[in-house]
Amino acid sequence: MDLVNLTIDHIPVAVPKGTSILEAARRINIDIPTLCHHPDQKVKANCRICLVQTGADQLDTACSTQVREGMTVLTTSKLVRETQRGVLELILANHDQDCLKCIRNGNCELQDLCERFAISRGDLEIIPPGDRAVDSRPKDLFNPSIVRDYAKCIKCNRCVEVCREVQDAGILSSAFRSTDYMVQPAYGKTLDETLCTYCGQCIAVCPVGAIYEKTQIDRVWEALDREDRHVIVQVAPAVRVTLGEEFGYEPGTPVTEKIVAALRRIGFDKVYDTDFTADLTIIEEGYELIHRLENQGTLPMITSCSPGWINYMEGFFPEVMAHVSSCKSPQQMFGALSKSYYAQKTGLPPSKIFTVSIMPCTAKKFEAGREEMSYDGVSDVDAVLTTRELARLIKEAGIDFRGLDGDDFDSPFGITSGAAAIFAASGGVMEAALRTVYEVLTKEEMPQINLYEVRGMAGIKASSLFIGDLEVKVAVANGLANARKLVEEVKAGNSPYHFIEIMGCPGGCLGGGGQPINTDKTVKEARMKGIYQVDQDMAIRKSHENPQIKALYEEFIKEPGSPLAHRYLHTHYKSRQ
């Protein structure tokens, strides 16, 4: 490898050719301030905070400048300090100064920089409200998932990049110029007027409080306050390995039992596990796949768990609708069961049951509000909180999360398998489904149930597996730009696969738009490791071996794909074009 020698703050360092000054400096523990830079994104170099000195009178942005042989870089010279501070002050002068009321208070990259540069007051003139271009733009809060606050935007363009490059949706763009410059959907539309998938990846990369989830915490408190409401909650697979981050745990630390205990303290009548309906999804989806395989049905079949993906499909690729499994997502299967099976079992009227989900996802809020997701005027799911909102709820309730003793989920939706847990990771649904499909079809035990080929952070993963005489070809995509590559093949009619899993967010749900902020690839990898550990440690690792699932079929649904299954567990889609 070609090494380039340079000095940074007089410290010699040798790094591979093509390395940026920023990366080279980080190798020797020099932390150059950044704002528009994001480790998982292309270099933008538009905030200009990362300037370093590269010559007597020359500053360059460390993020975009590659190292050169013999280069001398200074990161704390007077010129650097003054210019960096100057840039920061210019950003602040056009930024809301109401940190106390901001959702990102305490978790804001701009605030961190202010602390670092000891900004005690705006040294420059603060542009008064009314004089800013963004003042003509009210908050965009017209959809159930995402709020955009134009006044908080610092124009770093991370959201534009993730929306265009990672998610292939291209909803956000930068418009106008000079002081009118702003990030907005084309033609100044609100998100609900666009084909926004509500994946929330823009939230996950926003350094400040310009984009955030539309909260339903108050709705949940309200339900909890009502005596005549039976409030139950389900917790998605991906939440258990990420919530801990909000309370100082390392990424990937499972905190499942503590979550259960916290929710019980908050006052939920029953605390259930979405893993249960993830197992149920595997049964329904597995049988759907078997049915399609055995009856020359439309193939490849594509999973339907990710509402970000479903929104993308309905908006951009309605042509492949017939390929998408008709199964509802685990959240919605749980919701439907809570208002039917569970209502019958408990004798409670469905209208008195208030079903809350804790999800890693902002699109789940949109999904819960879809008209297909209700029965006789009763919504399957009444409120959806993201992982971040759960953390806020726990903090609001004054619970010492780290000090909590663990607790177990309630019955009947508390017994789950490892197959359900790995729904959190890209490839997990595929792996879980194959564990079941293999054994149902061959009636033999699967020799190796860990399908390593479909695990990991790669954007597209493919594998094949002999089930009896049939070589089942599968592929997995995470992130919608990757999904597009597989879907284009399906649309063109030349997809080589039988079964495709698509998750809207990079890494799958553990990288969801509702997850703790400030994640990069390494954090997602740690979360992924955590979730496979959860699977490894489970007594039951295959959905069809979950005794409670068997009981559900015996007592209620009768068999996969039955009329009752279709009434409660399956759905349909519609083009958004």
Next chain:
Amino acid sequence: MKKNVALITENFHHYIPPDLAGYKHFGGFTALKKALALSEEDLIERIEDSGLRGRGGAAYPTGKKMRQSKAYQDDIKYLICNADEGEPGTFKDRDLLEQDPFGVLEGMVITAYAVGATHGILYLREEYAHLLELLQGAMAAMRREGLLGQGILGTALDFDMTIFSGAGAYICGEGTSLIESMEGRPGRPRNKPPYTKAQGLYLKPTLVSNVETFSAITAIVKHPQGVFTGYGTQKSPGTKLISLCGNVNNPGTYEVPFGLTLEEIITELGHGVAGDKGIKFVQVGGISGPLLPRACLKMPLTYEDFDAEGLSIGSGAVLVVDEDTDILDFLDAVAAFFKHESCGKCTPCREGNRQLMNILKRMREGTALPSDPENIQRIAHTMKYASFCGLGKTAPTALLSAIKYCPEEIFMRRGQ
């Protein structure tokens, strides 16, 4: 030294464009014939030997640029003539396109041959839309005579060109913004690398040069070696087109040999300041250039003399401002221009111009705050050092030069 020369502008008023026969009558396309008789290597060497530097403002050695461009081989290579002459006070490219379009286009074909370009594009400033028909006519005439298209003049050279009309943004004079706008995106500068020469328009190798540079290439190749370099100084050979404007009696485009002083240009070509007033300052290089006080007027117009002062000749605009002009009013107009034209992409340029304007407004009204003198300099410095592209970096040039040369005019007025 002859003050006003005619080398690059030698065909001005000699023929009526797009009369190709007229152009040929005065030696038109003999340069192309000479060029095609040379190897590409020898041709580039010829340009290198002339010492020609880019006339758009950056003054990058043209021969070197051609050599670098030639190294990038691809099935398509674009050659762009940057006729987005948006620098206020600059109009020499307009004169070249109006008076001698063939001189520009011939320079493009010569360059295309030297660097292996396949597609030419003349990026025409939106405000020059009136030249569109003329230039299209000129290109059509060349096409008819085998001077554009397949096998130019019976050689293996295939090269044709089109015109792309800009939409009026100043930023699009910057090479990468120009390309972005051609690709249908907002005119905002790109990150480098990749450099335009390697991956420019549609990510194909692209060479972007100024109108005057192409005209100069034609003149250099057309005349025997030594004619071009016979003008100017050792380090700044040749001639330069000056856009002389402002409070002078005789404004206009002048071709001058390098080495003339600003004073000579103003008094002898411009016939002095209108109304016999004194000069307050001269802004050189357009609105992005510095304000030079009277004391600087003896400075010869050469790259080396300007470099030594930390200045730039820029596009060659010379704006004369008389003593009746309020310098703060002038600086306010400069800041207003840049606030209007900033693309908004980077923080310093987007936010800085507005802050400068606010402070200048208070200074003009006599209500400056105690912190304003320090802040205006801090903001200007931040913009100069931190902006993404040349627009933001040079937006405070006039202000900083005014502070350097006449701080009392800026800070000590109106009861401050």
